[in-house]
Amino acid sequence: MIGSSLSLEWAPSPSEPYAVSAGYLGGQLMRVSLGSGRPRPSRREPPIRPLWSGWGARLGEDRALRYLLLAPTVLLLLAFTLYPYLYALRISFYAFQYGRPTVFIGLTNYERMLADQTFWQSMARTLLFSLVVVLVELVLGLVLALLANREIRFRGAIRTALMQPMVLAPVVVAIVWRLLYNQESGLLNYILDNILHLGRASWLGDPKLAFLSIVILDVWQWTPFMFLVLLAGLQSIPVELYEAAHVDGATGLQVLGYITLPLLNPTILVGLLVRTVDALRMFDQVFLLTQGGPGTTTEFISLFLYKTAFKFSQMGYASALLLVLFVVTIVIALFYIRLLGRSGTVER
Numbered sequence: 001m002i003g004s005s006l007s008l009e010w011a012p013s014p015s016e017p018y019a020v021s022a023g024y025l026g027g028q029l030m031r032v033s034l035g036s037g038r039p040r041p042s043r044r045e046p047p048i049r050p051l052w053s054g055w056g057a058r059l060g061e062d063r064a065l066r067y068l069l070l071a072p073t074v075l076l077l078l079a080f081t082l083y084p085y086l087y088a089l090r091i092s093f094y095a096f097q098y099g100r101p102t103v104f105i106g107l108t109n110y111e112r113m114l115a116d117q118t119f120w121q122s123m124a125r126t127l128l129f130s131l132v133v134v135l136v137e138l139v140l141g142l143v144l145a146l147l148a149n150r151e152i153r154f155r156g157a158i159r160t161a162l163m164q165p166m167v168l169a170p171v172v173v174a175i176v177w178r179l180l181y182n183q184e185s186g187l188l189n190y191i192l193d194n195i196l197h198l199g200r201a202s203w204l205g206d207p208k209l210a211f212l213s214i215v216i217l218d219v220w221q222w223t224p225f226m227f228l229v230l231l232a233g234l235q236s237i238p239v240e241l242y243e244a245a246h247v248d249g250a251t252g253l254q255v256l257g258y259i260t261l262p263l264l265n266p267t268i269l270v271g272l273l274v275r276t277v278d279a280l281r282m283f284d285q286v287f288l289l290t291q292g293g294p295g296t297t298t299e300f301i302s303l304f305l306y307k308t309a310f311k312f313s314q315m316g317y318a319s320a321l322l323l324v325l326f327v328v329t330i331v332i333a334l335f336y337i338r339l340l341g342r343s344g345t346v347e348r
Contacts, residue, residue: 085322085323085326088319088322088323089319089323091315091316091319092109092110092316092317092319092320092323093105093106093107093109093316094316095108095316096314096315096316096319097313097314097315097316098313098315099313105316109316109317109319109320110320112317112320113317113320113321113324118296118299118304119301119304119321121296121299122296122299122300122301122303122304123301123328125211125298125299125300125301126279126280126282126300126301126302127280129211129214129215129218129279129282129300130276130279130280130282132215133215133218133219133222133275133279134272134275134276134279136215136219136223137218137219137222137223137225137226137275138226138268138271138272138275140219140223140226140227141223141224141225141226141227141229141230141271142226142230142268144162144223144227144231145226145227145230145231145233145234146234146260148162148227148231149231149234149235159231162224162227163224163227163228164224165220165221165222165223165224166221166222166224166225166228168221170221170284170285171284171288173217173220173221173285174217174284174285174288174289175288177213177217177220177285177289178204178288178289181203181204181213181289183200183201183202183203183205184200186203188201188203189201189203204289204290204294205294206294207294207295207297210290210293210294210297210298211297211298213289213290214282214285214286214289214290214298217285217289218279218282218285222275222278225271225274225275226271226275229267229270229271229274230264230267230268230271232267233263233264233266233267233268234260234264236267237259237260237263237264241259241263242255242259245258245259266340269336269339269340270340272336273333273336273337273340276332276336277329277332277333280301280302280325280328280329280332281302281329282300282302283300283302283303283306286298286299286300286302286303287303287306291303292304292307301321301325302325304321305318305321305322305325308321
């Protein structure tokens with residue numbers, strides 16, 4: 001009968017030390033147990049927890065650990081990067097000179113900067129220098145990367161040799177090129193005078209050649225950087241695309257224009273970003289070679305800032321110049337980043 005139950009139990013005896021119990025429900029056997037009649041201590045089974053139990057706590061602990069590990073680096077960056085700019089922002093509103101009382105003058109330093117023709121000339125000269133060297137380095141680096149990406153003999157040795165100028169210290173490079181540019185005993189003038197019979201040139205003393213001399217030095221040292229970046233980008237392009245283009249009968253220029261350059265565009269923008277920001281801060285080589293001369297022909301904004309701060313002791317005005325250079329650098333970097341974002345969107 002459905003719903004009825006039947007259970008059988010008997011107590012153990014010395015001759016029968018076991019107990020049996022059984023129950024029926026709806027005509028079906030529901031439980032049969034065979035066990036010792038002696039009392040057993042109750043055992044509590046541990047509760048079954050889901051697999052995701054405790055993940056939230058562990059995730060919080062991992063996140064706290066990551067922040068804790070990043071904290072020293074972030075504090076160092078704030079101490080050596082953010083704090084100097086904040087301090088420069090503060091003293092840019094003061095007439096700050098060593099040995100004299102500090103006087104709050106508001107926006108006077110910025111007004112002076114807007115009316116300073118030397119500042120505008122040095123800024124224009126810096127932007128022109130950055131544009132020229134970055135474009136030349138891009139073209140030369142791309143040509144060298146295309147050649148080094150081919151299957152040629154001694155490819156590894158050629159790549160290593162091309163990267164050597166980049167690893168040299170800027171001061172060392174400036175001293176070496178100063179010897180090369182020497183009007184009396186320099187190698188370049190020896191070639192011009194004794195081999196080409198063109199006469200000697202005053203590389204660092206002629207206003208028409210001084211700017212070109214700085215450009216040649218920078219191109220020689222930093223073209224290997226563009227070469228290395230572009231070579232890495234070329235090697236990331238799938239070979240199957242070139243094989244398909246070869247099967248379709250595409251020419252070398254068509255492959256370059258429709259496959260290589262479009263896929264290399266993000267890498268090119270990264271290289272341009274790094275080199276442009278670095279060129280805007282050009283200081284070491286100019287200071288050692290020409291110190292801004294002859295006249296102000298090679299006086300870039302970083303050198304003008306240095307002279308204002310440490311030669312004329314006008315720290316407040318120099319701080320205003322520093323902040324303007326910082327803003328210009330940020331604007332140019334954001335421009336490249338925006339182009340890079342568009343390039344990634346187009347590729348997707």
